[in-house]
Amino acid sequence: MVDISPNLVKELREKSGAGMMDCKKALAENNGDIEAAVDWLRKKGLAAAAKKSGRVAAEGLVGVAANGTSAAVVEINAETDFIARNPHFQALVSQACEIAAASDCTVESLSKSPFKGEAPTVGEEMIRLIAVIGENMSIRRVQRLSVSKGVVATYIHNAAAPGLGRIGVLVALESTGDASKLQDFGKKIAMHIAAVGPQSLDISSLDPAALERERAVLVDQARASGRPEEVIQKMVEGRVRKFYEEVVLLEQVFVMDGKTRIADVVENFAKEIGTPVTLKAFERFALGEGIEKQESDFAAEVQAQAKISG
DSSP, X not given: OOOOOHHHHHHHHHHHOOXXXXXXXXXXXXXXXXXXXXXXXXXXXXXXXXHHTTOBOOEEEEEEEEETTEEEEEEEEESSGGGGGOHHHHHHHHHHHHHHHHSOOOHHHHHTSBOSSSSSBHHHHHHHHHHHHOOOOEEEEEEEEEOSSEEEEEEEEXXXXXXXXXXXXXXXXXXXSOHHHHHHHHHHHHXXXXXXXXXXXXXXXXXXXXXXXXXXXXXXXXXXXXXXXXHHHHHHHHHHHHHHXXXXXXXXXXXXXXXXXXXXXXXHHHHHHTSOOEEEEEEEEETTBTOOOOOTTHHHHHHHHHHHHO
């Protein structure tokens, strides 16, 4: 039997939102496999993993910047929420975004890019701030979108300063239409993305593994109804369509009117401005998503519960 460590239980608990003993049982039933345990909990109705897996557990800032027909989003993490109000940290993130918007960058190349300030590079300025402020920092990720014609609109949610906040979104729109109208429209789509958090632009770009995993869960749930196999398959297909509406941007209902699919919203906007518009790509960074804070007393809590249940 696989040894189920307190840290493994903690990880599953954070991912699924399920109770501690349910998490321990799920791991035991699935030989310590976290993802299989999440699915086991979902099949039992004990977790809503898709809604829990992106929990924020790190601090710092997400920033956005635009440069002509390109824009970038950058996440730089630190240890406390106080850092978001520090003007020197804000300047670091802002300049990192401007550099990333001007040319394609990886985390490594961004760190080595020239910095206008007390240190010669972005990475060295971050090291300087670590020494001055006393918090560990890291550039976690960077993404740039560009179009040949049109705009890349940007949006920051929970802004701490212009272009800086807790959620940053880019929306790339290909079009020859009026740039100001495209920017306004792109911002509305970006606000929707910030609120809903889609997984993919369209059905074809949805991660096949994520789709198959969801389908497997849906099949097991449908079979639990005891209905004939042909009915089960129809039930599953209906639920898969519902899944698309939940996670695929172009299939989602626009939050601003509560009734129109995003694909139709884009089509209607194109008719309004008299020229084709293609929603080419999007990017959404939520501060700290997928990073877990340490909970020093959690292991003791698990051990205590194990003794009680044993």
